[in-house]
Amino acid sequence: MTRQYFGTDGIRGRANTGPMTAPFMVQLAAAVGQYFNATSQTRRVVIGKDTRRSCYMLENALTAGFTAAGMDVFALGPLPTPAVGLLTRSMRADLGVMISASHNPHHDNGIKFFGPDGFKLSDAAEQEIEAILDAGPGATDTDHLGRVTRLNDSAARYVEYAKTTISGGTRLDGLKIVIDCANGAAYKAAPEVLWELGAEVIPVGVAPNGYNINDGCGSTSPGLAAKTVLETGADLAICLDGDADRIIMLDETGTVVDGDQIMALLASHWARQGRLNRNTLVATVMSNLGLETYLADQGITLRRTAVGDRYVVEEMRQGGFNMGGEQSGHIVITDNTTTGDGLLAGLQVLALLKETGEKASRLTRQFTPVPQLLQNVRYAPGQNPLDQAAVQDAIRRGEAELNGSGRLLIRKSGTEPLIRVMGESMDEALLQAVVANVAQSVAEAG
Numbered sequence: 001m002t003r004q005y006f007g008t009d010g011i012r013g014r015a016n017t018g019p020m021t022a023p024f025m026v027q028l029a030a031a032v033g034q035y036f037n038a039t040s041q042t043r044r045v046v047i048g049k050d051t052r053r054s055c056y057m058l059e060n061a062l063t064a065g066f067t068a069a070g071m072d073v074f075a076l077g078p079l080p081t082p083a084v085g086l087l088t089r090s091m092r093a094d095l096g097v098m099i100s101a102s103h104n105p106h107h108d109n110g111i112k113f114f115g116p117d118g119f120k121l122s123d124a125a126e127q128e129i130e131a132i133l134d135a136g137p138g139a140t141d142t143d144h145l146g147r148v149t150r151l152n153d154s155a156a157r158y159v160e161y162a163k164t165t166i167s168g169g170t171r172l173d174g175l176k177i178v179i180d181c182a183n184g185a186a187y188k189a190a191p192e193v194l195w196e197l198g199a200e201v202i203p204v205g206v207a208p209n210g211y212n213i214n215d216g217c218g219s220t221s222p223g224l225a226a227k228t229v230l231e232t233g234a235d236l237a238i239c240l241d242g243d244a245d246r247i248i249m250l251d252e253t254g255t256v257v258d259g260d261q262i263m264a265l266l267a268s269h270w271a272r273q274g275r276l277n278r279n280t281l282v283a284t285v286m287s288n289l290g291l292e293t294y295l296a297d298q299g300i301t302l303r304r305t306a307v308g309d310r311y312v313v314e315e316m317r318q319g320g321f322n323m324g325g326e327q328s329g330h331i332v333i334t335d336n337t338t339t340g341d342g343l344l345a346g347l348q349v350l351a352l353l354k355e356t357g358e359k360a361s362r363l364t365r366q367f368t369p370v371p372q373l374l375q376n377v378r379y380a381p382g383q384n385p386l387d388q389a390a391v392q393d394a395i396r397r398g399e400a401e402l403n404g405s406g407r408l409l410i411r412k413s414g415t416e417p418l419i420r421v422m423g424e425s426m427d428e429a430l431l432q433a434v435v436a437n438v439a440q441s442v443a444e445a446g
Contacts, residue, residue, distance in 0.1 A: 003123070003126055003127060003130055004130055005019050005028075005130060005133070006123075006126040006129075006130065007414040007415055008306075008307070008308040008310065008311075008414025008415065009102070009110070009112060009120075009308060009309070009310060009414065009415060010098075010110050010111050010112035010113060010120075011028075011110055011111045012101050012104070012108060012109070012110030012111075012415045013108065013109070013110070014107055014108055014109075015052070015054035015057075015058075015107055015108065015109040016054065016057070020054070020058070020108075020109050020110070022057055022058070022060070022061035023061070025058050025061035025062050025065060025111075026061050026062075026064050026065040026068070027065065027133060027137060028062070028065065028111070028129075028133065029061070029062040029063075029064070029065025029066045029068075029069065030065040030066075030068055030069045030137035030138075030139065031065075031129050031130075031132040031133045031137040032065075032066070032069075032095065032113065032129055033045075033065065033066050033068075033069025033070065033071045033137075034069055034132050034137045034138060035125070035128055035129050035132055036071070036094045036095055037069060037070060037071070037140075042092060042093070042094050043070055043071045043072060043094060043146065044071065044072050044074065044091070044092070044093040044094055044095075045066050045071050045072070045073055045074070045093055045094060045095040045096070045097060046073075046074045046076055046084060046087050046088055046091060046093045046095075046096050046097070046151075047059060047062060047063065047073060047074070047075055047076060047084075047096075047097045047098075047099065048076040048077070048078070048079035048080075048081070048083065048084040048087075048096070048097070048098050048099070048154070048185070049076075049077070049078055049079070049098070049099035049100065049185070050078060050098075050099065050100040050101075050184050050185040050213060050242050050243050051078055051183060051184055051185060051187065051208035051210065051213050051242070052099075052100075052101070052106050052109055052210060052211075052213055052242075053106065053210030053211060054106075054107075054109045055099045055100075055109065058099050058109060058111070059075065059099055062097060062099070062111075063075070063148055066146055067145055067146035067147065067148060068139045068140065068145065068146075069137070069139065069140055069146070070140035070144045070145060070146050071094070071095075071146045072146045072147050072148075072149070073146060073147070073148045073149070074091065074093070074148075074149050074150075074151050075148065075149070075150045075151065076151050076154040077150070077151075077152075077154060077155070078155075078185050078187070078188070078208075079154055079155060079158065079185055079189070080158065080185045080186045080189065080190075080240075080243060080244035080245065080341070080342075080343070081098045081100060081102075081112060081185070081243040081244065081245040081339060081340075082244070082245055082337050082338070082339050082340065082341035082343075082344070083154070083155075083157075083158035083189070084096045084097070084098045084112075084114060085114045085118040085119070085120075085337065085338040085339050086118060086157075086158065086161060086337065086338070087151075087154060087157065087158075088114045088115075088116065088118050089116065089117060089118035089338070090157075092116070093116065094115075094116050095113060095114065095115065095116070096113070096114030096115075096118070097111060097112070097113060097114075098111070098112040098114070098243065099111060100112065100184075100185065100242060100243035101242070101415075102241055102242055102243050102245065102246075103182075103214055103218070103219065103220045103241040103242055103246070104214065104242070104415070104416075105213070105214060105215065106210065106211045106212070106213050106214070106215070110415075113126075114338070114339075117338070118338035118339075119313060119317070119338045119339070120310045120313065120338075120339060122314075155188055155189045155192075158189055159189050159192050159193050159196070162189075162193045162343055162344060162347065163193060163196060163197060165336045165344050165347060165348075166197075166347045166348065166350070166351040167351060170197075170351045170354060170355075171197060171198040171354070172194065172197040172198045172199035172350055172354065173198035173199070174198075174354075175198075175199045175200065175235050175236075175350065175353065175354070176199070176200040176202065176232065176233065176234045176235050177194055177199045177200065177201055177202065177234060177235060177236060177237070177238065177350070178202045178203075178204060178225050178228045178229050178232065178234045178236070178237035178238070178250070179191050179194055179201060179202070179203050179204070179237070179238050179240075180203075180204045180205045180217055180218055180219075180222070180224065180225040180228075180237060180238070180239040180240065181203065181204075181205045181206050181218070181240050181244070182205045182213060182214050182217050182218025182219065182220075182239070182240055182241055182242050182244075183205045183206070183207060183208040183209070183212045183213045183214070183215065183217060183218075183242075184205070184208065184213045184214065184218065184240065184241065184242035184243060184244060185242065185243045185244050186240050186244035186342075186343060187205070187206040187207075187208055188206075189244075189343070190238070190240060190244065190343050191203040191206060193343060193347070194238075197347075199350075202228060202232055202234060204217060204224055204225060204228055205217035205218055205224070205225075213242045214241065214242045217239075218239055218240060218241050218242065219239045219240055219241040219246055219247060219248040219328075219329050219342070220241060222237070222239045222248055222250055222256055225237040225239050225250055226250050226254035226255075226256075227254070229250055229252065229253075229254050230253075230254050233252075234252065235252055235353070235359075235360060236249060236250060236251055236252060236350075236353070236360040236364075237249060237250035237254075238342070238343070238346040240342040240343065241329070241342070244341070244342050244343060245309070245330060245339060245340040245341060245342060246259070246326075246328055246329035246330045246331075246340055246342050247259070247262070247329045247331060247342030247343070247345050247346050248329050249262065249346065249349065249360070249364065250360075251359070251360035251361040251364055252359055252360050252361055253361055255361065257360075257364040257365075258327055258328075258329065259287075259325050259326050259327045259328055259329040259330065259331060260283070260287050260288050260290075260291045260327045260367075260369070261364050261365065261366055261367070262325075262329075262331055262345060262349060262364070263281055263283060263287075263291065263323070263324075263325050263331060264291055264294055264295065264366035264367055265349065265352065265363065265364060265366050266323065266331070266333075266345070266348055266349070266352075267281040267295065267298075267300055267323055268294075268295075268298050268300065268366065269352060270323060271298060271299070271300050275322075275335075276300065276322070276323060277320055277321050277322040277323075278301075278319065278320060278321060279299060279300050279301060280300065280301040280302075280303055280319065280321050281295060281300055281301070281302055281303070281321075281323055281324060282302075282303045282304075282305060282312050282315045282316050282319070282321050282323070282324030282325075283302060283303075283304060283305070283312065283324060283325060283326065283327070284304060284305050284306065284307045284308070284311070284312060284326050284327070285304050285305070285306065285307060285409055285411075286307055286326065286327050286328070286409070286422065287302070287304070287326070287327050288327065288367075288369045288370055288372055288424065289370040289406070289407070289424050290367045290368055290369040290370045291367060291369075293367070294366060294367035303315060303319070303321070307326070307411060307414070308414060309325070309326060309330035309332060309339060309340045310339075312324040312325060312326065312330070312332055313332055313334075313338070313339065316332065316334055317334075321334075322334045322335050325340065325345075326340075329342060329345075331344075331345035333345065333348070349363075349364070370406065370424045370425070370426060371424065371425060371426065371428045371431055372422065372423070372424045373422070373423050373424075373431050373432060373435045374420060374421070374422045374435075375420075375421045375422075375435055375436075375439040376413075376418045376419070376420055376421075377418065377419045377420075377421060377439050377442040377443050377446065378416075378417060378418055378446070379417055379418070379419060379442070379445075379446030380417070380446060381417050383445075383446055384412075385419055385442045385445035385446040386410065386412065386419065386442075388445040390441055390444070390445060391438075391441045391442055391445050393441075394437055394438045394440075394441035394442075395408065395410055395438055395441075397437070398423070398434040398435075398437060398438050401430060401433075401434055402423065402425055402430070402431075402434055405425050405426060405427055405430070406423060406424045406425025406426065406427070406430075406431060407423070407424050407425075408421075408422070408423045408434065408435075408438070409422045409423070410422075410438065410442075419442045419446070421435055421438050421439045421442065422435075423435045423438075
């Protein structure tokens with residue numbers, strides 16, 4: 001069954017258009033409330049958000065819908081996505097809601113839902129919610145309307161929990177750390193955690209104004225953090241995205257350390273300690289072939305999933321694995337969290353930096369990546385270039401040319417009207433030609 005509103009990570013779109021309008025949010029919340037009311041007596045929902053101006057509108061609309069459905073709302077304020085998953089479970093709520101479009105610019109927004117276990121809702125649950133939406137959700141009677149409570153200590157709860165996730169007694173004294181919060185949800189919590197653990201903290205991207213989230217800063221734009229590292233002589237930088245569920249790091253030279261390198265470091269360390277469940281790391285089809293080769297040499301199995309941290313988590317839960325993530329920086333450690341958490345992953349790396357005494361440039365270079373090239377091709381909404389015979393022929397030719405020396409991966413974005421054309425090969429000239437040919441074919445068809 002095709003979902004009309006939900007994509008790979010909740011519902012997302014341009015604020016105040018399409019599904020991201022106040023009237024639709026009222027109906028969506030009423031439908032979700034009806035879905036959970038059928039199975040729960042608690043009827044409690046927590047709502048977090050990032051720093052986009054449109055979050056005020058969407059939060060109020062969702063609150064209206066939930067209370068109309070008889071659910072009690074606890075408003076958390078600006079808070080990282082993983083903190084919403086944490087508080088959903090710790091507060092025994094039926095549902096957690098995060099209002100965020102993650103790494104997208106301010107004019108976009110989105111809704112992510114967490115179940116009572118703190119994990120994102122399944123595809124099946126989202127389909128049932130859409131069915132209620134289509135049928136038209138009902139409302140509760142006047143005597144059973146929900147109430148609203150603003151939780152003022154939500155960020156403090158997350159800060160205290162985050163500090164417990166690195167090995168007992170580990171302190172960060174002596175480390176100078178640049179923390180780039182992308183003017184997003186972690187702008188208060190992340191610098192506080194690092195400072196309370198003893199680090200010298202240099203914060204950037206911590207002055208949100210509703211419009212500057214992810215704007216020239218954060219995990220998708222690490223140039224500001226790199227400049228700050230070099231100017232201040234910092235040991236490394238942690239760059240989060242708008243809702244702080246992903247991380248990109250920079251070593252002391254300002255060089256980018258992506259999610260694959262972070263996973264290689266943590267998985268190999270955990271495997272040596274016997275902490276990596278079933279000696280397996282879960283990652284997506286986007287992770288570099290160099291990571292797979294490196295892990296194999298360490299006796300570690302790499303299991304690949306579709307793109308999206310929710311699919312990584314589903315595979316982890318089904319297989320009993322405790323570490324996974326994405327090259328883009330979603331790192332999931334289910335010993336500590338239910339979804340990607342950029343800060344908690346960064347703390348694991350910082351603990352190793354303290355333990356080994358090595359420079360970040362040495363510690364975070366675990367393998368040599370196979371050259372990888374990604375091109376995003378925008379297409380007209382409602383179209384599907386991948387259905388076109390000319391595009392399919394171009395893909396087949398590219399796969400044949402790369403056979404034995406690399407791979408080609410073509411996929412639709414789950415959040416934007418983009419076709420992502422990714423190739424890997426040790427032959428860089430061939431790689432560039434193949435990716436360019438396929439991307440051109442997609443562009444002509446779209």
